[in-house]
Amino acid sequence: MWIVKCILAFIIFCICLFIPIGFFKVVIEIAKFLAIILSVMIIINLVDLFYTTAEKWIKLFDEGAQIMGALIILFTLFFYGLTVYLTIMNWSWFTGGDECGYNKIAIGITVVCYVLCTGLTIAKIYAEASIMTSALICFYIWLLSW
Numbered sequence: 001m002w003i004v005k006c007i008l009a010f011i012i013f014c015i016c017l018f019i020p021i022g023f024f025k026v027v028i029e030i031a032k033f034l035a036i037i038l039s040v041m042i043i044i045n046l047v048d049l050f051y052t053t054a055e056k057w058i059k060l061f062d063e064g065a066q067i068m069g070a071l072i073i074l075f076t077l078f079f080y081g082l083t084v085y086l087t088i089m090n091w092s093w094f095t096g097g098d099e100c101g102y103n104k105i106a107i108g109i110t111v112v113c114y115v116l117c118t119g120l121t122i123a124k125i126y127a128e129a130s131i132m133t134s135a136l137i138c139f140y141i142w143l144l145s146w
Contacts, residue, residue: 046140047133054130072132079135083142087111090146110145114138 054072061068087110094103120126121134 043140047137050133050136051128051130054133055128057132058130072130076132076135079132079139083114083135083138086142086146087114090142106145110141113141117141 057068057072061072087107090107090110091104095107117137118131118134121129121131
């Protein structure tokens, strides 16, 4: 059975050598569009995960698990600290020369996103918002900008 699979894989590989370039140009454009959709889906799922985790930890704290209060504070401080440290490192890694103007703009926009995310959380526009969720979202924003 394996010999049939290997022969079939070889035949498919040989056929792919004769596919015109125009086909791949179309595939690239479709892949770009699908990548945007996938990125939005990942962001939505991660934000939901962050909110759900924060809500569960706060609920446990409200029910009397005092250690959860310390974990929420430590987790928040850790991710905010890590985000600030890595943003500073981004500045040193990616803004070394005169040709790095766009990098400086991208890092600046990232910092503005941190401030907006944290500010919206502190303003309590969404009643269930927590600073721990904001810290995780800020870290994810850094990850996307890296």
